[in-house]
Amino acid sequence: MIIPIANPKLSYVAYKEAIDNAVFRVLESGWYILGNEVSEFERKFAGWCGCSHAIGVANGTDAVELALRSVGVHDGDCVVTVSNTANATVSAIERIGAVPAFADVREDTYTMNPDSLSRVLARRNAKAVVPVHLYGHPADMPAICSIARSAGAAVVEDCAQAHGASINGEKVGTFGDAAAFSFYPTKNLGALGDGGAVVTSDDVVADRVMRLRQYGWRKRYESESKGVNSRLDEIQAAILSVKLDSLAQMNGRRRQIAEVYNGEFAELPIGLPLALPGCEHVYHQYTLLCDRRDDFVSHLKLAGVGTGILYPVPIHKQPAYVAEFADAMLPVTEGLAGRIVSIPVYPELTDDEVSRIVHAIKSFFAKT
Numbered sequence: 001m002i003i004p005i006a007n008p009k010l011s012y013v014a015y016k017e018a019i020d021n022a023v024f025r026v027l028e029s030g031w032y033i034l035g036n037e038v039s040e041f042e043r044k045f046a047g048w049c050g051c052s053h054a055i056g057v058a059n060g061t062d063a064v065e066l067a068l069r070s071v072g073v074h075d076g077d078c079v080v081t082v083s084n085t086a087n088a089t090v091s092a093i094e095r096i097g098a099v100p101a102f103a104d105v106r107e108d109t110y111t112m113n114p115d116s117l118s119r120v121l122a123r124r125n126a127k128a129v130v131p132v133h134l135y136g137h138p139a140d141m142p143a144i145c146s147i148a149r150s151a152g153a154a155v156v157e158d159c160a161q162a163h164g165a166s167i168n169g170e171k172v173g174t175f176g177d178a179a180a181f182s183f184y185p186t187k188n189l190g191a192l193g194d195g196g197a198v199v200t201s202d203d204v205v206a207d208r209v210m211r212l213r214q215y216g217w218r219k220r221y222e223s224e225s226k227g228v229n230s231r232l233d234e235i236q237a238a239i240l241s242v243k244l245d246s247l248a249q250m251n252g253r254r255r256q257i258a259e260v261y262n263g264e265f266a267e268l269p270i271g272l273p274l275a276l277p278g279c280e281h282v283y284h285q286y287t288l289l290c291d292r293r294d295d296f297v298s299h300l301k302l303a304g305v306g307t308g309i310l311y312p313v314p315i316h317k318q319p320a321y322v323a324e325f326a327d328a329m330l331p332v333t334e335g336l337a338g339r340i341v342s343i344p345v346y347p348e349l350t351d352d353e354v355s356r357i358v359h360a361i362k363s364f365f366a367k368t
């Protein structure tokens, strides 16, 4: 039996009774859009993150878009992000008609390099910066926020891979002007369908997101500003409330598995994911650097272990973008793309499966 790189069904099975009850409660209530379940989840999630507001939206891509629009990004504005991210980050920028620019990443955490950001901001008049807390490790927020602020740019954190990650005890999502979360089923906090949220402690930004997600309404049927339809479902909110109660525990299990890997792989000729001092990594992915990646992946496949490559081609090298970004200089991002490989780290893995994964990886290096 293959151990897949992700298995979201297990996150349902683990809480089946509570989730079934929550779904049944919504179905029976007759209220399916923006009711008590969404408000209750928003209240709980804002509290969990340490922000004053959370606003549920349809997915993480919309969360990035609505957060950017709410901090003042318009058509034609430049927004700086990284190229080793989900296409979603860049799609969200482009949906506004804004223009993405890329900073390079740090060699150690694969997140936005503040020095590279400074260089981009010296050349471009950017309206906002979107650091991505990639794989569950926080980006260097104190440095990024101070550089962005002195350039007059807002900061929107892309927290889609980092629910609960923190720097010196402060959770991601609290550093920027606003932050975007995705509840895609395989994320650290996953719905059983699509979902997302914007969090912020700025009342004005929160009010804008609230209006934007529903046609610009403050009052029903009256658009005070222009908006869209991007609502979180009542059913998904009810499921998320159940799963939020054990998010800290689930992140703890991910960290426990990562610690087993760190110990077992310490002597192998592969790069291990690092957590900087003071940073709490939540291991959305456990990503290795491996020089013989194709052989490594085939060996693991034969041994029944799934792998993932996030992301095989940086955005600026993808067909849709390569012409536009022909002169992008992102040597670290490009160097990483050919060596990264993720192995399973989801919390429902059994100790036995973790041992099988460890054994499979050690046997690859023993062979050669």
Ligand SMILES: *Cc1c(COP(=O)(O)O)cnc(C)c1O
Binding pocket: 059, 060, 061, 062, 085, 086, 088, 089, 132, 158, 160, 161, 182, 183, 184, 194, 195, 196
């Ligand atoms: C998953 C993800 C998103 C988008 O989330 P969706 O809910 O799939 O729209 C955005 N950014 C990053 C970094 C992600 O990993």
